[in-house]
Amino acid sequence: MLKVENLSISFRTDEGLITPVQDIAFEVQPGRTLGIVGESGSGKSISTKALMQLLPGNGIISSEAKILYTDKSGKTRDINRLGKKGRAIRHIRGGEIGMIFQEPMASFSPVYTIGNQMVEAIRLHRNVGRKDARRIAVEMLDKVGISNPEARVDQYPHEMSGGMRQRAMIALALSAGPALLIADEPTTALDVTIQAQVLELMRNLQRDLSMGMIFITHDLGVISHIADDVAVMYLGTIVERGPTDKVIHEPAHPYTQGLIKALPSVDRLHDRLTPIPGDIPSPNDRPTGCPFHTRCTKVIAGLCDQHQPQILQVGEDHTVRCFLHEKQQRASA
Amino acid sequence: MLRFTLERLVGMIVTMVLVSMMVFLIMEIPPGDYADRYAFRKYSGTGIAITEADIEAIRHDFGLDKPMALRYVDWIGNIVLHGDFGQAFAFETDVTKVIGDKVWLTMAILFGTLLLTYLIAIPIGIYAAVRRASFADYGLTIFSYLGLALPNFLLALILLYFVNLWFGADIGGLFSTGMSDAPWSFAKAWDLIKHLWLPAFVLAWSAVAYQIQTIRATMSDELNKLSVTAARARGVPETKLLIKYPARLAINPVVSTIGFDVNRIFSELPIVAVVLGLTELGELLLNAYLDLDMYVAGAILLMLTFVIVLMNFISDLLLAWLDPRIKLGSN
Numbered sequence: 036m037l038k039v040e041n042l043s044i045s046f047r048t049d050e051g052l053i054t055p056v057q058d059i060a061f062e063v064q065p066g067r068t069l070g071i072v073g074e075s076g077s078g079k080s081i082s083t084k085a086l087m088q089l090l091p092g093n094g095i096i097s098s099e100a101k102i103l104y105t106d107k108s109g110k111t112r113d114i115n116r117l118g119k120k121g122r123a124i125r126h127i128r129g130g131e132i133g134m135i136f137q138e139p140m141a142s143f144s145p146v147y148t149i150g151n152q153m154v155e156a157i158r159l160h161r162n163v164g165r166k167d168a169r170r171i172a173v174e175m176l177d178k179v180g181i182s183n184p185e186a187r188v189d190q191y192p193h194e195m196s197g198g199m200r201q202r203a204m205i206a207l208a209l210s211a212g213p214a215l216l217i218a219d220e221p222t223t224a225l226d227v228t229i230q231a232q233v234l235e236l237m238r239n240l241q242r243d244l245s246m247g248m249i250f251i252t253h254d255l256g257v258i259s260h261i262a263d264d265v266a267v268m269y270l271g272t273i274v275e276r277g278p279t280d281k282v283i284h285e286p287a288h289p290y291t292q293g294l295i296k297a298l299p300s301v302d303r304l305h306d307r308l309t310p311i312p313g314d315i316p317s318p319n320d321r322p323t324g325c326p327f328h329t330r331c332t333k334v335i336a337g338l339c340d341q342h343q344p345q346i347l348q349v350g351e352d353h354t355v356r357c358f359l360h361e362k363q364q365r366a367s368a
Numbered sequence: 369m370l371r372f373t374l375e376r377l378v379g380m381i382v383t384m385v386l387v388s389m390m391v392f393l394i395m396e397i398p399p400g401d402y403a404d405r406y407a408f409r410k411y412s413g414t415g416i417a418i419t420e421a422d423i424e425a426i427r428h429d430f431g432l433d434k435p436m437a438l439r440y441v442d443w444i445g446n447i448v449l450h451g452d453f454g455q456a457f458a459f460e461t462d463v464t465k466v467i468g469d470k471v472w473l474t475m476a477i478l479f480g481t482l483l484l485t486y487l488i489a490i491p492i493g494i495y496a497a498v499r500r501a502s503f504a505d506y507g508l509t510i511f512s513y514l515g516l517a518l519p520n521f522l523l524a525l526i527l528l529y530f531v532n533l534w535f536g537a538d539i540g541g542l543f544s545t546g547m548s549d550a551p552w553s554f555a556k557a558w559d560l561i562k563h564l565w566l567p568a569f570v571l572a573w574s575a576v577a578y579q580i581q582t583i584r585a586t587m588s589d590e591l592n593k594l595s596v597t598a599a600r601a602r603g604v605p606e607t608k609l610l611i612k613y614p615a616r617l618a619i620n621p622v623v624s625t626i627g628f629d630v631n632r633i634f635s636e637l638p639i640v641a642v643v644l645g646l647t648e649l650g651e652l653l654l655n656a657y658l659d660l661d662m663y664v665a666g667a668i669l670l671m672l673t674f675v676i677v678l679m680n681f682i683s684d685l686l687l688a689w690l691d692p693r694i695k696l697g698s699n
Contacts, residue, residue, distance in 0.1 A: 087601055109558060130653035144613050146691050156602045191692055211602065256465035 036105045036247050037063040037086070037215060043097035044085050044271075053317040056082050056271040068241065068248040070279065072255055073292070073313050078271040079251045083217045086249075087128050088119045106131050106253070108213050124246030130160035133213030135222040141198035143192040149176075149203050150188035153210050160211035175206040179236060198229035202236065209240065215247040222257060234261055254296050259283050264352075267291050270326040271318060276354030287355040289331045307316060325358070333359060372695050373689055374691060380681045387495045387677060391669045392440045395662040402457045402660045403427035429455065443666070453670075454663035458656075463667045467649070471671060473542055474637070474648045476560060478675070480568035481633050484624070490622065492576075493583025499586060508580060515577025524570045524643040531566065541645045542567075548647070567644050571633050582621050590614030616690055623687055625681035629634055634672050 044056040056078040063069045073079045073218065085096050095104075102114035104127065117124045136142040143152060153172035163171065171186070176184035179202040192200055201221060208216060220236065221229040238261055241248050250261055258265055258279065265282045267275040267290065275288040286292045293311040311328040316322055322329050328339035335358055344356045347364065411418050427433045434442075446452040453463035496505045536613045542548070542563045543556070550556055588597065591614050599613050600606075638650030649668050656664035688694045 084597075089597060089601055125603040125605060127603075128601050134598070134601040136594060136598060138594060141594040143597065144595040145693055147612075152599075153603065159603050193693055207602070214684060 036065045037249075038099040038101070038103040039086070040103075041097065042085065042100040042102065044081055044090065045095045046091075046095070047093040047095070047307065051081045053319050054271065054321075056085075059266075059268070059271075059273045061276065063247045063249060065214070065247050066241070066245045067263040068250055070258035070265045071249060071251045072253065072258050073266060074253055075270035076270075076315050076318070077268040078318075079268050080219055082268075083134075083219060083249060083251060086217065087132055087134065088114065088117065088124050088173065089128075089134075091277055094281060104131065104215075126160075129156055129208075129211045129213065131213055132215045132217060133208035133211060134217045134219065135201075135204050135208045135221050137223050137347050139197070139224070140192060141205040142204055143200065143207075145192055148189050148191055149195075150209070153188070153207050156207060172206075172210055175210045176203065178240070179203070179206040179209075180232075181206070198225060201225060201229075201233055205233075205237065205240070207246070213246065215249070216241070217249045217251070219251045219317060220253070221250075223252065223254070230257075237261065251290070255283070255298055267294070270315060270321060272326060272328065272356065275353075275355045275359070277350065281350055281353045285350070285353075287349045287353065287360060288327075288357050289333050289359070290327050293330075293332075304333065325356070335362075337358075369455030369622040369688065369695065373685060374682050376681055380677055383677050384674065387673045388444055388670060389440065391444065391666055392436075394669065395666045396534055398657070400660060401427070401432050402662065403430060405660050406430075406457065409517065430455070434477055443663070447667075447670070453667040456661060458659045458661045458664070458665045463663050466664055467652070467671075468668055470474060470643060470647055470649050470652060473560075475675070476542075476564060477567055477571070477637065477646065477648060478630065478633055480564045480576075480627060481571040484565070484568045485579065486573040486622065487631065488572065489576045489579035490583060490615075490619055493580045494587050494610065494618065496580065496584040497591060497618070498610065500584075501635075505584075506582075510582050512577040518573070520570050520573055521639045521643050523573055524567075524640050527566060527570060528644065542647055567646055570640055570644070571636060575629055575632065579622050580625060583618055586621055587614055587618035590618045619688060620687065623683055623690060626686075627676055630676050630679045634676075 038227070039062070040060045042056065042059050043054060045052050045054040056125070059078075059082060061069060061071075065077075071079045071082070081090065081094070083095070084090055084093075086102055090096070096115055098115075100115050104114050105111045105112055106127070112123070112127075114127065117127070122162070143149070146271065150169060150172055154168040157163065157168040157171050159166070161168070162173070173184045173188050176187055181187050181199060181202055187195070187199075188204075192203070195203060201224075205221070222233050225233060234257065237248070237250075240246075250258070252258060262279045265275075265277065265279050266273045267282065267288065269290050275282060275286065275291045277287075283289060283295065286295055290311070293309075296309040297311060299308060311330055316326070317327060324332070324338075324340045324342055325344050327332045331339065334340070338358050342358075344358045344361065346354050346356050347360045349355050349360055399490075402471070403423050406426055407418055407423045424433065431442075443454060446454065451464070451466070455461075456463045456466040459466045492508060496508045499505050542560055544559050544563070593614065596609070596613050599609050604612070634650075637648055638654070640646070641648045641650055649672070653665055653668045656662075656668065
């Protein structure tokens with residue numbers, strides 16, 4: 036339903052043009068979840084903002100990028116050709132692709148009730164009157180597990196608890212009936228117990244509404260619970276992509292391997308965690324060659340710091356951008 | 369909201385009582401009273417020697433011999449119960465008659481200025497924030513600094529010259545010749561509006577410049593809020609989005625300073641009034657003080673402060689309506 040190709044994103048800044056996302060490609064199938072993992076600054080958030088033409092004024096999507104979206108009526112359009120304004124993109128925003136954010140308090144306007152903002156979204160995308168829209172809003176709040184929705188619908192965001200606000204945020208995004216949901220670190224700001232509840236809720240809702248979903252997180256543990264496919268991002272490129280099982284159990288890229296080693300686990304309670312050495316470089320001075328070579332433990336001198344690795348197939352639907360696999364494949368060939 | 373309104377209303381009434389006491393005290397501070405002044409005016413140069421007892425008799429006639437607390441109670445009681453502001457000694461009539469129309473004209477200038485200020489400043493400030501770093505934005509910023517730097521009596525003189533040049537004479541003052549003494553009618557009100565825009569513009573000038581910068585700053589902050597992106601991600605059309613989400617919060621500092629604006633207009637009005645030949649209360653207030661005509665001064669001060677307190681009350685209610693989180697504080 037969504038196919039992204041050659042997506043690069045640049046920003047005009049006082050220090051010149053920086054390109055935090057370089058040539059990424061991914062795909063989302065109806066009813067399936069794509070998880071995008073990466074550290075902060077890896078470009079995962081702005082990639083999804085670009086999908087809805089929500090980049091700030093100084094952001095540029097490369098002209099050769101294709102964001103092909105097939106809508107509910109089966110028509111395919113290139114979102115990159117729609118521009119930032121106008122009816123066509125507004126129809127997609129909310130109505131076709133819904134979005135939820137990390138900070139539920141900041142993503143609701145504090146000066147309108149939950150119901151006011153839900154009714155607005157519903158009436159923008161569904162041809163219903165005010166009364167019906169309110170009924171849909173109450174049903175949606177009930178569906179996301181908010182008790183006493185009839186009363187809650189008239190409350191302001193500051194009158195709710197953090198977990199409840201996140202549920203309301205999900206209800207708000209889903210009330211307009213999107214076919215694809217983009218969730219930008221929706222559980223990061225929550226307590227672990229509430230995080231588990233919200234993940235469970237999102238999985239159930241996705242199944243019930245048979246939506247496609249893009250789930251962004253920096254937490255591989257969360258990904259393994261919710262995603263069917265994973266794309267691992269590092270410094271604006273996708274270094275590894277494949278089915279979740281494969282990527283978690285047979286990680287091909289040294290970065291993915293590092294992320295998994297850095298993950299706390301109850302089985303390895305007394306082992307020390309192994310962090311990836313070094314910090315993520317700034318996008319303004321991106322290393323030449325493979326972006327990860329400055330922190331990679333398996334770096335091949337003279338190769339990784341000179342040349343960009345190409346995308347290689349390492350399994351069914353499993354691809355990686357790493358010279359290690361090129362060598363192996365050449366050796367076995 | 370009802371509880372909040374009632375609380376603010378009680379607060380306003382308490383403030384008004386304290387303010388009225390202060391006004392009365394200020395009236396009492398200048399040495400001497402109107403009895404001295406009256407005796408001096410009436411008998412100086414006539415050769416009649418007057419004694420302390422004569423002055424005391426005059427003081428008794430005017431009711432100025434009673435203790436201060438009692439006179440305060442009489443004064444405020446008559447105002448509240450009968451709308452009677454006392455006697456204007458120098459004019460030998462009631463204060464109400466002396467002040468009369470001047471109150472309404474001052475209020476017309478005040479509200480005309482406020483309306484003009486917000487009608488110009490709010491849309492322009494929002495526009496400058498949305499088109500940030502464009503030529504229009506920089507142009508408006510330059511205009512704002514000019515506005516802040518130019519004293520408004522000078523602006524009044526410049527405008528007076530050009531308006532006279534373009535529209536002919538008869539622009540100063542608040543009415544055309546012959547209209548000022550005519551009874552109130554639709555034609556007279558229209559005549560007032562035709563004259564009002566000039567003083568309103570002059571008085572609004574610096575506030576407009578200041579408020580444009582305020583709104584531009586708060587609107588720029590609000591535009592970067594995640595809630596605005598979130599609303600855009602729901603497909604809300606851009607114009608509706610700007611008004612409903614960021615603009616509503618961006619005008620907050622403007623609404624909360626309505627009282628300051630009223631205060632500033634009252635302070636700047638007398639000078640502008642002199643330049644433009646307006647009828648208003650400032651000059652009367654000054655003369656009342658020079659004449660020790662205390663009840664005239666008191667009535668004017670009381671009305672001006674009342675308007676400021678009232679506008680603060682309105683500003684509180686507007687703020688609570690604009691941002692429901694404010695009402696949290698009242699619990």
